[in-house]
Amino acid sequence: MSSSIRTLARRAALVAATGAAAVVLAACGGDGAGGAADHGDAGSHGPTGTPSATGAHNPQDVTFAQGMIPHHRQALEMARLAGGRASSQAVKDLAGRIEKAQDPEIRTMTGWLKTWGEDVPPAGGGMDHSASGHSGMPGMMGDDDMAALEKLTGKAFDHQFLTLMVEHHEGAVEMARTEQSKGRYGPAKAMAGDIVTAQQAEIREMKQMMDAKS
Template sequence: MSTTVRRAACATAALTLAATLAACGGGAPAGTAPRPDRATTSTTQPLDARHDETDTWFAQMMVVHHEGAIEMAGLAVDRAATPEVRDLAQRIADAQGPEIALMSGWLAAWGEDAPGGTDHGGMDHGGMDMHGMGQDEAMGSLDGLDGVAFDRAFLDLMIAHHRGAVAMAETELAEGTHPDAMRLARTIVDDQTAEITEMQNLLATL
């Protein structure tokens, strides 16, 4: 085989090999940026940080609201005369503790103030009000009661407290944007509406 023919054959083989490697490896030509993996492509703002003012308000307010419910529930676990009331109070505390941790985590991820680190003027917003009483007044009114009188007062106040939580959650569903916050809001509406019915039924038996 002549030198000219051998060179032509080598060149043809090299071109064929290069084309094959490119097709199999999916690599980008030299000097170009690699194609980003669609599953790991990042935006200028992570998904867990995309939120609006309503999401922030909901998380901050609901943390404080849940803390109040747990305080009231803890008193009922110790003081309620009716086993059903004590059981309900324990379930409220058990459910709302993890939700506080969840919402506190969101606020940290979003770069927003925790409830204790900001001034919540007008914090009540209808959600903290229980028949004209704030948290301290409600706890004071319960502290002077015992027996069935305590149970009835606790249920009455917790119904009002739950209604406030439902109202705040409905605001989040109407105006919020963060998917996880909206899912929690829906859970709060469903769970606390069911508990309101349970408490109303308990009141009717006392």
């Protein structure tokens, strides 16, 4: 019996040693994988740990954000008029989608400018952008256009809203394409691509709505 007990004890010790070795090997393998992943992450961000692919920006990126913020703000002002003035539910739905899409983009671009140490276009200045250099941006409405739109209701509002918004969207697409071709900051170029895709689709939609009403 004592011989059997000694044999069982040796087997138990062997199993324990083998298990311990496996744990050590697994731990070493885990450290190696983690180290490789950490190194790869650091490599993708450059030697200083700062983003290198999307972090760099150029003057065009600043121009894009500083221009598109007031451009979007005007679109939001136009869209918010539709709730109490439009007669078409389709126009109201479109206005709601414009507001939902462009408001977050304004916040994102504002964050970029603050991070870059650049000026954020002031809000609440009305539609007169001449003082801040925005009057020449493609598609921007003048004070007279906005004042006239505010006075309309029903089908007259629907027609004028669609007419002005098509022009406004076409201006935004033009600005976004310039960013796509001349910008450097990855997220800004990606947003520009989203603007081109979304607003071109909305332009087609608005033109179809106008054709149906004519």
